[in-house]
Amino acid sequence: MPETDFDRRRFLYATGIAGATVLAGCSGGGDGGDGGDGGDGGDGGSSETEAETTSGGSGGGGGSGSVPSEVSEYLSDTSNFDGSAADNTGESEVTVMVGAEGNNGNYAFAPAAIRVDTGTTVVWEWTGQGQVHNVVHEDGDFESEQVSEEGHTFEYTFEEAGNYLYQCTPHQALGMLGAVIVE
Numbered sequence: 001m002p003e004t005d006f007d008r009r010r011f012l013y014a015t016g017i018a019g020a021t022v023l024a025g026c027s028g029g030g031d032g033g034d035g036g037d038g039g040d041g042g043d044g045g046s047s048e049t050e051a052e053t054t055s056g057g058s059g060g061g062g063g064s065g066s067v068p069s070e071v072s073e074y075l076s077d078t079s080n081f082d083g084s085a086a087d088n089t090g091e092s093e094v095t096v097m098v099g100a101e102g103n104n105g106n107y108a109f110a111p112a113a114i115r116v117d118t119g120t121t122v123v124w125e126w127t128g129q130g131q132v133h134n135v136v137h138e139d140g141d142f143e144s145e146q147v148s149e150e151g152h153t154f155e156y157t158f159e160e161a162g163n164y165l166y167q168c169t170p171h172q173a174l175g176m177l178g179a180v181i182v183e
Contacts, residue, residue, distance in 0.1 A: 071113055071179040074165045078112050078175045079103045085113035085181050094120060096178065098135065098168070099127040106130030107171045109178035116182055118161055126152040131170070135178075138165045146170065158182040 067085050075081040080102035088094040094116055102108025106129035116122065124135045128150025135144040135154055141164065144154035158164065161182050168176040 067113060068163050068181065070163050071165070071181060075112055075177055075179060078108065078177050080108045080110060081112040085115040085179070086111040088114050088116050088120070089183065090117065092120060093123060095123045095125055097127055098124045098133045099130040101129075103171070103175040105174070107168070107174045107176045109135075109166075109168070109176065112177070113179040113181065116158060116180060118159060118182055119157065120182070121155050121157040122180055123153050123155040126150055133168045133171065133176070136167055136169050138167070142166075 067083060071085070072083065080100070094114055096114065097110040099106045100108045100110030102110070102112075106127065109124070114122070124144065126133060126147055126149060128148065132146040132148040134146045135142070137143065142154075142156040146169070158180060164180040164182065166178050166180070
């Protein structure tokens with residue numbers, strides 16, 4: 001996959017915060033892909049045209065259909081992302097585990113990507129593993145406090161369609177990223 005400005009920023013962030021040992025297992029390997037759009041240009045927000053674009057190339061797949069390329073690119077260095085999104089359409093509430101196994105420890109959201117309908121409430125539930133975690137939307141629509149306590153929950157109801165990319169701020173460089181695809 002061609003290098004993008006986002007990849008360069010992630011690399012610089014990771015090397016500046018977490019050091020070279022974190023990057024040892026993060027080299028992506030090439031599986032083709034769509035080549036991107038030349039970078040995001042700034043705020044990391046999603047647009048209607050990006051939301052409609054699905055990932056291509058040889059990889060990914062799974063039983064839940066295509067994942068938007070924006071989501072696939074964002075989660076490309078997340079070890080528990082298999083190229084698909086868990087299909088939770090038709091459910092009014094969905095739980096995502098925080099501090100799940102992944103990224104060389106308990107530094108993952110599980111599942112990494114979910115697909116839901118508008119009006120669905122997503123509940124993030126802490127496992128108590130992997131130190132303190134939080135849930136922070138890239139564009140600031142939602143943000144939890146940093147917590148390590150098992151059973152703690154944070155919820156957000158998605159009222160508008162789009163791709164919602166989020167992270168755990170303390171472990172972003174490790175690949176603790178997630179996405180909610182709202183249809």
